[in-house]
Amino acid sequence: MQVRFINFERTKLPEEILKHNVEEKKKYFADVCLEVEKCDAEVQAEGVYNQRLQNLAITLDKVRYVMKCVFGDPKKAPPPLERLRPEAVISLLWKGDGSLVEELIQCITPHVMDESLMHDLKTSIQAHDPSGFEDTRGALQRSLIWLRDEVRNLPCTYKCRNDAAADLIHLFAHTKCFFRIRGYKSVTSPPLYISPLDLGPKYADKVGSRSHEYSKTYGENYCLGQLIFWHIQTYADPDSSLARAGRGCLSLPDIGSFYAKVQKPSRQRVYGPRTLKFMLSRMEKQPQRPWPKDRIWTFTSSPKVLGTPMVDAVLNKAPLDKEMVHWLKNRPPIFQAMWDR
Template identity: 70%
Template structure:
């Protein structure tokens, strides 16, 4: 990179040249200075994120998580500087950029540095309240084994398949439903040597079975089949550790506030006397803090639930079936919806799916996992085979309001 960026860059095609060697060297010096922020923590670039979670040595309190944050910020500084120096459209701005580049770039990441400090303080506090010694706290996420994934998707209580059967039952004849249940039992993926591969094959079989069922506007089997297909191509699922793993709700000591503390503007609203206030931290507060370290707010766990829709946690299979006891609504799942979903998965994988579409999500997350998360963990693109099938599978139902 250094040799490539040390070349002379032409500005605006006028023949005027700008020497970048001094700036490249200055960026390298900045990098050394910025490394000092990490202290004596060794950052291992080859470390796999999922292996850290599996071993349980996530090392938040030993500094490794913060070291990752600092290295991320350092890379951000370098990308800003290099982009500015090599951008021909900045013209004259580029000529003078080297005089202010360090101040601009460090000023841009100053809030993130502050947020990383708040992250460490808040997570330490909650873990100290829950576990006594924060270093004894287990990672907030735990990878599901292949057998646990089978239980979560196929045969466990509240599994994907069990929920699918419950949602389909009001819209199917009893004979057809019993036949489908028998076939599902025959395709049980548990007990095989390669459980993971058998689970995928079973889910793909179920996808085709569901697609063959006749659709109505109250029962969109075609949409459910697409969701099963996405589940089949999800490689990793993670359980959010909660009360069973020791993570519990924590209530802070009371804070006493009087009208004088808030000033005359709010004195009338508060009323007279001393008022007690508490802060309650939910079971997923630490996970929310770690996920949104760059955007500190009072309720990171609430933000986590909203921001994870689709990209971290896949939709509820009940989204595609109208409940008999409730008024049915038109479930739009046409080419436009499918195109939007694929565009979001391929081009904006980190963004949540909107609520104004056919999809609905559980209010509380217990397990997360999606092909988009797999792509991040394995530093790859989203599974092309999965996307190809979704793009080219023939439509089997077209409602009058689908478009």
């Protein structure tokens, strides 16, 4: 896939570089020679092409090294991502330990004074268990849509944004593919001895005259991070950047984002029309970009499962689910805090 992208980029990049360079130079020069600019654009595009190939080769070499250290034979290494079967998705979202529904109940309970209301909700959730149906995926989606509507009907406060939680459940309901991250065993490379001469005269005085031992530890998700960031070789630990880069686009927010501790002061949970509009714009126009930290959403620092409607769109080579987007754009607001905009 990366090679196809590199070759595709090579065919399109000269034209884009030419367009950009001409626009920039016209700001400062009256005459611009198109033939010269075309040649420059071709040279720049060729440089990018060669850099891409080099980065890809380096990535494959790094991943092969780690897999060899862990498994002996890199060919015996399982893929770093495992697509979940429908039964596993039900456990993840509906009935397993730490599932989406379990966390939702834990978040809602402190904010609901009516115990009978929570009892009825839990009973109804059990009654809508999607397990055992032939169409497992369809049954799970129907159950999540039902839960979405039930949560929307619960009262909201500035510490309890059931309206936002319902929107998140809606996103989960329209996510078809989930992947579990297979963490490989962490490995540490054999020590490398570096002398002051290796560093050059600039650092020789700082490190002293003796050699220094250096080893690198490759974390459980190093290979996955390296494969995702294959085009960037400046990340020493790409796995540490994986969680930050995947917020929203690779993994959906925590359901606890929308609920505060009852007895503790907390920041206002802003989820008005502007936040919803931003979310939809990011999903439709910039699906590859992470969601920002300064909004209502929070994300786990080490996600174990990946899956979003945006990933589905890429896998299916199709636009976002129109039904999902239509509902988000047209569902009536049920709560408006004074700081929501």
